[in-house]
Amino acid sequence: MATNNLNNESSNPNHFAHPVNMLEAFALDALELDEGLGVSSHLDECDLCSDIVIQYQGTVAELAATVGVQEPPATLRTMIMQAIALEDPPASTASEPKLVPSVSDRIMDSLPIRILAPLAASAAIVLVLVAVTMNVRISNQVDILKKENSNLQASLDSNGATITAQIGASAVADTDVMDRVLKLQQASYELAQPDNMSLELLPPSDESPSQGIFLVNHDGNRGVVMVAGMEPHSTSTGYHVWLMRGQDKVWIGQIIPDERGWGTASLSLPESIMDFDKVELTEGNTGGATAPLTDMVLQGSLVSINDPRLVTYAPMGLLPP
Amino acid sequence: MVDYESLDDHQLIQLISQVDKDALEALYTRYQTPVYSLAMFMLKKPALAEEVTQDIFLNIWLKASSFNAERGQPRGWIMSVAHHKIIDLIRSQRRTTVNTDPVDYETLDLLPDGGVSTEAQVEQSLDRERIMRALETIPANQREVIMLAYFGGLSQSEMAEKLYLPLGTIKTRVRLAMLKLRTVLENDGYE
Numbered sequence: 001m002a003t004n005n006l007n008n009e010s011s012n013p014n015h016f017a018h019p020v021n022m023l024e025a026f027a028l029d030a031l032e033l034d035e036g037l038g039v040s041s042h043l044d045e046c047d048l049c050s051d052i053v054i055q056y057q058g059t060v061a062e063l064a065a066t067v068g069v070q071e072p073p074a075t076l077r078t079m080i081m082q083a084i085a086l087e088d089p090p091a092s093t094a095s096e097p098k099l100v101p102s103v104s105d106r107i108m109d110s111l112p113i114r115i116l117a118p119l120a121a122s123a124a125i126v127l128v129l130v131a132v133t134m135n136v137r138i139s140n141q142v143d144i145l146k147k148e149n150s151n152l153q154a155s156l157d158s159n160g161a162t163i164t165a166q167i168g169a170s171a172v173a174d175t176d177v178m179d180r181v182l183k184l185q186q187a188s189y190e191l192a193q194p195d196n197m198s199l200e201l202l203p204p205s206d207e208s209p210s211q212g213i214f215l216v217n218h219d220g221n222r223g224v225v226m227v228a229g230m231e232p233h234s235t236s237t238g239y240h241v242w243l244m245r246g247q248d249k250v251w252i253g254q255i256i257p258d259e260r261g262w263g264t265a266s267l268s269l270p271e272s273i274m275d276f277d278k279v280e281l282t283e284g285n286t287g288g289a290t291a292p293l294t295d296m297v298l299q300g301s302l303v304s305i306n307d308p309r310l311v312t313y314a315p316m317g318l319l320p321p
Numbered sequence: 322m323v324d325y326e327s328l329d330d331h332q333l334i335q336l337i338s339q340v341d342k343d344a345l346e347a348l349y350t351r352y353q354t355p356v357y358s359l360a361m362f363m364l365k366k367p368a369l370a371e372e373v374t375q376d377i378f379l380n381i382w383l384k385a386s387s388f389n390a391e392r393g394q395p396r397g398w399i400m401s402v403a404h405h406k407i408i409d410l411i412r413s414q415r416r417t418t419v420n421t422d423p424v425d426y427e428t429l430d431l432l433p434d435g436g437v438s439t440e441a442q443v444e445q446s447l448d449r450e451r452i453m454r455a456l457e458t459i460p461a462n463q464r465e466v467i468m469l470a471y472f473g474g475l476s477q478s479e480m481a482e483k484l485y486l487p488l489g490t491i492k493t494r495v496r497l498a499m500l501k502l503r504t505v506l507e508n509d510g511y512e
Contacts, residue, residue, distance in 0.1 A: 021492065024499035027401070029408045030470035030477050047392075054393040059503040061400035063471050064359045065448035066456075072357035076371050077349060080378050084342055087379060 018042070018049055027056030186224075186266045193217055199279060201227070201298040210261075212298050214279055220272035226264045227281070227298065230257040239297065241267060244278040255281070276302055330395030337385035345382050348399075356403045363407050363472055373410050377403045404471070411474035455505040463498035466491055 019039050025031050026039045043050045197220075201212035209229035216223040225241055238256030242249045250270060257263035273279075281298040325333065325347035333351075336344035356377055360370035380402055388398050456464050469475045469483070477495060481488040 021496065024496050025470070025477055025492065028467065028470045028495065028499065029405055030466075030475070030480070030495060032476050032478060051392060054397065056499055056503060057401040058394055058397035059499065059506055060404065060471060061397045062448075062452050062455075062506055063467070064355055064400050064404070066452045067358050067362035067472075069354055070358040070361040070370075072353050072371065072374060073367075076357070076374060077346070077353070079371070080349060080375050081342065081346060083375055083379055084345060084382050087382065 018046065020049075023049060023052050024056055027053050027060050183264065183266055199300040199302060201225070201279065201281065201300040203298055204296060208297070210297055212281065212300075214300060216269075216273050220274045221269050223267045223269060223273065224264065225253070225255055225267060225279075225281075226262075227255060227257060228262050230261040230263060230297070238263070239281045239283055241265065242280045242282060243269070243273065243276040244280055245276045249280075250276070273302065278302055330399075331390045334381075334385050334388050334390070334395055337382060338388075345378065348381065349378055352396075352399055352403075355400065359400070359403055360407050363411065363474065369410060369414075373407050374403075376410075377406045380406060408474045451509060452506075455502055455509065458505050459498050459501050463494045463501070466494045467498045467502065470495065 019026075019042060022031060022035060022039050026036060029036075031039065039049075043053060195218040197216045197218070199214040199216070201214055203210045210227065210231075211229055212225060212227035214223055214225045227239070230239065238254050240251060241253045241255060243252055252269055253265050253267040255263045255265035279300045279302060280296050283295040283297055323336075323343065325343055328336070328344075328347070330348070330351070333344045333348045337348065353374070357370055357374045360373045360377075361367065364370050364373065381399065384402070388395070456467075459467070465484075466480055469480050470477070475483065477491045478488055480486075481491045484491070
C-alpha cells in the first residue's frame with residue numbers, strides 16, 4: 001500500500017498520520033520503543049515514508065565507517081554457519097496457507113443467519129403441516145367432485161338416450177309430415193291444372209254428411225280425390241277408391257281422412273278413367289274384383305264428365321263471402 | 322558452480338532468500354568487518370560483539386526476503402540491521418558496559434585499527450575521512466546528538482535527560498543533523 005501525499009496526514013482518522021518528524025530518529029534508532037513500533041507499523045503501509053527512512057538508513061550506515069576496523073575472529077564464521085544450519089529455513093518465500101472459510105461458511109456463521117435459521121426451519125415445518133392438511137382437504141373435495149361428475153355423466157347419458165329416441169321419433173314424424181307435404185304439393189299441382197276434369201262424389205243417402213270431388217287431368221291417367229265429412233276411420237286402411245266398369249272394378253288407391261273427416265289422395269290410374277263408368281269409395285274392403293261393394297260411402301258417375309269442362313278459378317275479389 | 326565473489330550484494334541477498342547458505346557465507350565475508358567493527362566500537366567487549374554479529378547474520382538469513390532491492394541499497398539495509406541489533410543489545414544490557422560519553426565520540430579518529438590489511442586500512446581511512454568531513458559541517462550540538470544516538474544507543478528522551486535539554490530541542494537537533502548530513506553526503510557523491 002502506498003500513501004503518496006505527506007500533506008494528507010489527518011485526512012484518514014483511522015490511518016496513522018505520516019510521522020514526518022520521527023523518520024530521522026527512527027532511522028537513527030533513537031525513538032522510544034512505543035514510538036518505534038508505531039512508525040514501523042506505518043512504514044509497513046506507507047511506501048513514501050519507507051523510501052525516506054531507507055534514504056536516512058543509507059546515510060546512517062555511513063557513520064559505521066567512522067569506527068576503527070576490527071576483524072572478527074575466524075571462529076565466528078564457523079559459529080555463524082553452524083547456527084544457520086541449525087536454524088529452520090527462512091519461511092519468507094512461501095507463507096503458510098490460511099484456512100479461509102468459504103463464502104457459504106461465512107454466511108452460515110453470521111449472527112443473523114444463526115438466529116434466523118431455526119425460525120426459518122420452524123416456519124418450514126408449519127408450512128409443511130399446513131400443506132399436508134390442505135392436501136387432504138383438497139383430496140376429499142376432489143373425491144366428492146368425482147362422484148358428482150359420475151352422477152352428472154349418468155344423467156347426461158340417460159338424457160342423451162332420451163333425446164336420441166325423441167330425435168328418432170321426431171325424424172319419423174318428420175318423414176310422415178314430409179310425405180303429407182309432398183302429397184299436398186302434388187294435389188295442389190293437380191288442382192292447379194286449368195284443363196282438369198272434376199267429378200262430384202256423393203253419398204248413397206241424403207242423411208250422410210260425406211261428400212267428395214275427384215279431379216282428373218286432361219288425359220285421364222292421374223287424378224286427385226278429396227273428401228270431407230267422413231267418419232274418422234278406426235283402422236289404418238281408411239277408405240278405398242275404386243273404378244267401376246260394368247261388373248268390373250279396379251282398385252286405384254286409398255285415402256285416410258284426418259280426425260276432422262278431411263282427406264286427400266293423389267292417384268295414378270292404370271288406364272284412362274274415360275273407359276270406366278263410376279268411381280266409388282268403400283270402407284275398408286279390399287275384396288276381389290268380383291266381390292260386391294256393400295260398404296260404398298261415396299260414388300260418382302263418370303258419364304257426367306264425358307264432356308270435359310274446364311275448372312275455372314274466380315278472381316279473389318269476386319269470390320262470394 | 323556459482324562464483325559468489327562475482328555476484329553483487331543484491332544477487333547474494335536474492336540467493337539468501339532462496340536458502341542459499343553459500344551466498345550467506347559470501348555476504349558474511351564482505352560485511353563481517355564493518356559489522357563486527359561497529360559492534361566492537363559500541364559494545365567494547367569482543368564476546369558481546371561476536372554474539373551480536375552472529376545474531377545479525379542470522380537475522381539477515383531469516384529476513385533476506387523482506388529486503389526490497391528496488392528501494393534500497395544492500396549496504397544500508399545490512400548496516401541498519403546490524404545497528405538495530407546492537408542497539409537492542411545495548412539497551413538490554415542497560416548500557417552498563419558501553420561508553421555514552423559524547424566526548425569520546427569526538428575522538429573517533431583516534432580509535433585503533435586492529436588486524437586489517439594495509440589496503441583495507443587505506444580504503445577504510447578514506448571513507449572515515451569523508452564521513453568525518455561531513456560530520457564537521459554539522460554544528461557541534463547537532464553532531465553530538467547524532468553520536469549519542471548512533472554510537473551510544475540513547476533514545477531522544479534519554480539524550481534530553483543526559484544533556485539537560487528539552488525533548489523538543491533534542492528532536493529538532495536530530496532532525497536538522499540528519500538532514501544536513503544526508504545533504505552533505507549526497508553532494509559528496511558517495512551515497
